[in-house]
Amino acid sequence: MNLNIETRNEVIVIYVKEERLDAHNSGDLKSEMQRLFEEGKKNILVDLHDVRFIDSSGLGALVSGFKNAISHQGNLKLATLQTQVKSMFELTRLHRVFEIFPSTAEALENF
Amino acid sequence: MEKRAIEVDIKVPNQTRYLSLIGRIGEDIAKELDKFGGDRETLAYHINLVLTEAMVNAIKYANAEDPDKMVHIMITIADSELTIRVYDNGQGFDINSIPPPDFEKLEDRGRGVFIIKSIMDSVRYRKIDGGNVLEMSKRLQ
Numbered sequence: 234m235n236l237n238i239e240t241r242n243e244v245i246v247i248y249v250k251e252e253r254l255d256a257h258n259s260g261d262l263k264s265e266m267q268r269l270f271e272e273g274k275k276n277i278l279v280d281l282h283d284v285r286f287i288d289s290s291g292l293g294a295l296v297s298g299f300k301n302a303i304s305h306q307g308n309l310k311l312a313t314l315q316t317q318v319k320s321m322f323e324l325t326r327l328h329r330v331f332e333i334f335p336s337t338a339e340a341l342e343n344f
Numbered sequence: 345m346e347k348r349a350i351e352v353d354i355k356v357p358n359q360t361r362y363l364s365l366i367g368r369i370g371e372d373i374a375k376e377l378d379k380f381g382g383d384r385e386t387l388a389y390h391i392n393l394v395l396t397e398a399m400v401n402a403i404k405y406a407n408a409e410d411p412d413k414m415v416h417i418m419i420t421i422a423d424s425e426l427t428i429r430v431y432d433n434g435q436g437f438d439i440n441s442i443p444p445p446d447f448e449k450l451e452d453r454g455r456g457v458f459i460i461k462s463i464m465d466s467v468r469y470r471k472i473d474g475g476n477v478l479e480m481s482k483r484l485q
Contacts, residue, residue, distance in 0.1 A: 252364075253363075253364055253367070255360075255363055255364070255367075255396055255400075256360050256363060256396070256400040256403075256404075257360035257361055257363050257364070286367065286389070286392060286393075286396075288393060288396045288397060288400070288456070288459075289397060289400075289453075289455040289456040289458075289459055290400065290456075292455060293451075293452040293453050293455065294452075296450055296451070296452050297452045299450070300450060300452075317385070317386070317389045320386075321393075321459075324459065324462060325445070325447075325455050325458070325459070326447045330450065
């Protein structure tokens with residue numbers, strides 16, 4: 234899957250450059266977040282600007298990253314969700330779990 | 345079948361790489377429903393989502409990730425009702441036996457069936473000759 238990874242103010246920003254985050258490709262995002270936390274990175278921001286569609290496997294990959302963050306005393310936050318993607322977090326009550334920001338800049342100010 | 349009904353019959357290999365193709369077909373069908381008065385973008389997303397979730401269940405569980413098996417999907421729109429049938433030829437996976445997710449526990453898995461049931465009005469799984477079918481219906485306003 235296409236992921237662009239940048240470091241900004243000690244935060245790793247993962248830009249998911251895919252239209253879909255689903256059972257076919259979400260395993261790659263899950264492994265990448267796991268690798269970064271295991272390397273000792275503490276703060277990860279996942280930017281979902283390009284993601285138009287997410288399924289339960291995509292949500293599951295983000296939950297896995299969130300649990301990884303907790304077990305490594307780190308943080309995982311989300312930014313720039315499209316409307317339909319955000320409604321999936323609401324349907325599954327995951328909007329209560331994740332800190333979700335309307336822009337990458339705002340998210341970066343809150344680490 | 346009534347004159348203005350739509351029926352789309354698709355067979356794809358039992359592999360997740362075909363999810364986006366099936367999802368896209370579902371979205372295109374939603375956009376063709378001239379009588380539908382609701383939010384078309386949301387309906388398109390929901391059809392894409394239900395097709396994706398049901399197909400993943402068939403691929404991973406009912407057909408036990410066997411890439412040589414096939415998944416057969418039939419999408420029917422008739423009498424203002426959308427019906428999606430996903431056939432598997434595996435040992436079966438009755439989604440009605442899956443409990444709802446515990447929202448207090450943070451699990452990686454177990455939200456797919458909940459999503460299908462939240463969107464569709466009726467969901468049933470039954471045995472047929474040579475396999476099983478997951479049958480899901482939704483009334484369209």
